[in-house]
Amino acid sequence: MTHTSKRILMNKIIMTLSTLSAIIGMGFLFWILGVLVINGVDALSWNIFSQEGAPPGYENSGLKHALIGQLFLIGIATLVGVPLGILAGTYLSEYGQKSALAETIRDISDIMMSAPSIVIGAFVYAIIVAPMGHFSGWAGSIALTIIMLPIILRTTDDMLNLVPSTLREAAFALGAPKYKVIIQVVYRGAKAGILTGVLLGVARVAGETAPLLFTSFNDNFLNTNMNEPMASLTVTMYNYATSPYEDWQKLGWAAAFILSMFILALNVLGRLFLLKKKGK
Amino acid sequence: MSAIIDKIFAYSSKFIAVSILLLVAWIFTVLLQHSLESMATSGFDFVTQTKWAPNLEKFGALPAIYGSVISTFLAMILAVPLAIGVAIYLSELAPAKLKGPVGVSIELLAAIPSVIYGMWGLFYFVPIIRDHVGGIGISMLTAGIVLSIMILPFMAAVTRDAMNTTPDILKESAYALGGTKWDVIKDVIIPYAKAGIIGSFILALGRAIGETMAVTFVMGNVHQISTDLTAPATSIPVTLANEFTEADSGLYYSSLFELSLLLLVISFTIISIAKFYFLRRARIGQ
Numbered sequence: 001m002t003h004t005s006k007r008i009l010m011n012k013i014i015m016t017l018s019t020l021s022a023i024i025g026m027g028f029l030f031w032i033l034g035v036l037v038i039n040g041v042d043a044l045s046w047n048i049f050s051q052e053g054a055p056p057g058y059e060n061s062g063l064k065h066a067l068i069g070q071l072f073l074i075g076i077a078t079l080v081g082v083p084l085g086i087l088a089g090t091y092l093s094e095y096g097q098k099s100a101l102a103e104t105i106r107d108i109s110d111i112m113m114s115a116p117s118i119v120i121g122a123f124v125y126a127i128i129v130a131p132m133g134h135f136s137g138w139a140g141s142i143a144l145t146i147i148m149l150p151i152i153l154r155t156t157d158d159m160l161n162l163v164p165s166t167l168r169e170a171a172f173a174l175g176a177p178k179y180k181v182i183i184q185v186v187y188r189g190a191k192a193g194i195l196t197g198v199l200l201g202v203a204r205v206a207g208e209t210a211p212l213l214f215t216s217f218n219d220n221f222l223n224t225n226m227n228e229p230m231a232s233l234t235v236t237m238y239n240y241a242t243s244p245y246e247d248w249q250k251l252g253w254a255a256a257f258i259l260s261m262f263i264l265a266l267n268v269l270g271r272l273f274l275l276k277k278k279g280k
Numbered sequence: 281m282s283a284i285i286d287k288i289f290a291y292s293s294k295f296i297a298v299s300i301l302l303l304v305a306w307i308f309t310v311l312l313q314h315s316l317e318s319m320a321t322s323g324f325d326f327v328t329q330t331k332w333a334p335n336l337e338k339f340g341a342l343p344a345i346y347g348s349v350i351s352t353f354l355a356m357i358l359a360v361p362l363a364i365g366v367a368i369y370l371s372e373l374a375p376a377k378l379k380g381p382v383g384v385s386i387e388l389l390a391a392i393p394s395v396i397y398g399m400w401g402l403f404y405f406v407p408i409i410r411d412h413v414g415g416i417g418i419s420m421l422t423a424g425i426v427l428s429i430m431i432l433p434f435m436a437a438v439t440r441d442a443m444n445t446t447p448d449i450l451k452e453s454a455y456a457l458g459g460t461k462w463d464v465i466k467d468v469i470i471p472y473a474k475a476g477i478i479g480s481f482i483l484a485l486g487r488a489i490g491e492t493m494a495v496t497f498v499m500g501n502v503h504q505i506s507t508d509l510t511a512p513a514t515s516i517p518v519t520l521a522n523e524f525t526e527a528d529s530g531l532y533y534s535s536l537f538e539l540s541l542l543l544l545v546i547s548f549t550i551i552s553i554a555k556f557y558f559l560r561r562a563r564i565g566q
Binding site: 179 | 282283285286289290292293294296297298299300301303304306307310311313314361362363364365366368369370373374382384385386388389391392393394395396397398399400402403404429432433436460461462463465483486487489490491492493496497517520521524525536537540543544547548551552555556
């Protein structure tokens with residue numbers, strides 16, 4: 001065999017292998033999506049949205065408690081995490097810039113984004129659940145806020161950096177104070193990007209289960225008091241899926257389907273905002 | 281007036297940014313504080329003993345550490361070749377029409393919460409392992425495979441991004457010299473993007489080792505060290521997820537906090553290596 005034909009053969013082998021691995025990888029992933037859609041759609045019914053949890057075997061059981069609990073947990077985490085994250089990101093991009101302090105904050109946030117979320121749960125357990133003596137919705141929301149903060153901070157920082165400095169200079173030349181320049185010029189220029197960051201941040205924490213296991217815990221009934229243990233879609237899904245009861249498992253699939261669709265929708269929406277911006 | 285608002289805005293944003301650092305320091309301190317009791321009682325036995333028996337107040341975390349290491353290792357050896365394949369396909373092979381949609385769907389799949397992967401593993405993958413490989417299906421092997429599938433989209437996406445940093449002009453020069461696609465990949469793209477590719481693998485490793493939900497469903501939380509991969513096992517996050525709400529004594533809690541601290545230190549170290557050593561150099565290379 002000549003050197004050339006050996007190289008061509010080798011090329012064919014590797015190319016086939018990588019196409020094959022792409023097919024295998026995509027196959028697994030679509031298998032999961034398929035299972036999710038088939039089981040999820042099968043389990044969907046009006047009851048899911050109108051009924052609370054019930055003991056296994058009851059016909060009228062639903063996920064209303066988990067859906068509303070999830071909205072509370074994410075809602076409060078978003079209300080707290082987004083403004084704080086944006087403000088901190090603003091510091092990095094507008095004030096700190098390339099200073100050692102700003103760079104350190106960036107590095108630590110990057111690491112925090114990949115840090116195990118269950119550890120955040122343990123931390124919140126130690127500072128809130130243990131002193132209070134009981135699980136609570138607040139504890140869950142705080143855990144989610146801690147996870148969300150670095151994500152919002154880093155995207156805000158990146159997005160503000162994309163705003164051309166000439167815009168800032170023009171505003172300064174008109175005599176505007178820095179905070180006005182930031183709020184009226186920089187934020188406006190980076191609106192779509194910040195919104196994308198917020199959507200992706202919310203999507204990320206919406207799927208978190210581990211930090212909620214021992215902070216907001218779970219509740220089989222509707223509860224809107226943040227001082228009490230609170231149901232979430234993710235923890236409910238975990239408990240129902242690992243139960244031996246078929247109707248509970250079915251509810252688990254419904255929860256999985258609703259949650260995934262919500263998260264995918266946020267991701268797609270976030271991408272569309274960015275695309276629209278790029279298109280301009 | 282506006283000078284005052286200006287100051288308030290500047291200082292409050294700085295205050296919040298700095299408090300991120302304080303928060304991280306606080307997390308380490310709190311975990312350390314709560315681990316002290318376990319450290320004083322168990323000492324080094326904590327990481328060398330294999331017996332985890334809360335009823336006897338014996339806490340040896342070696343099985344959990346072993347489980348974390350082996351399941352992550354399994355996940356990596358399964359996911360790395362697949363991720364490289366997918367990345368090569370996406371950056372060099374896929375027809376232009378497929379590149380976009382396949383790339384985006386890989387990224388979207390990376391956004392699916394890990395609890396879904398775990399649930400799928402429990403209902404669809406556990407029976408396959410049980411019927412065709414052996415054991416009860418809940419095992420180290422199942423956990424490794426489910427974990428590998430979970431980190432695959434993330435790993436493939438970042439590996440592709442790293443490969444895509446290779447300037448087209450370098451690739452075109454190699455093609456002009458008569459290189460095949462594989463020649464270009466192994467002699468141009470991989471040498472150029474090496475640091476980025478390795479960095480993204482290590483980043484994925486850092487994520488995998490702290491992953492909880494994808495493995496909790498399928499691992500069994502059994503504290504044993506078994507060379508049989510089809511036997512149930514446990515890992516650090518799995519132990520935490522299963523036992524945190526059950527702990528009934530101070531020492532039990534403290535041991536779980538020491539496990540959390542251990543996990544945080546391990547993943548902080550791994551992610552820092554990826555970030556500071558490989559990914560920073562990759563950035564300079566761009």
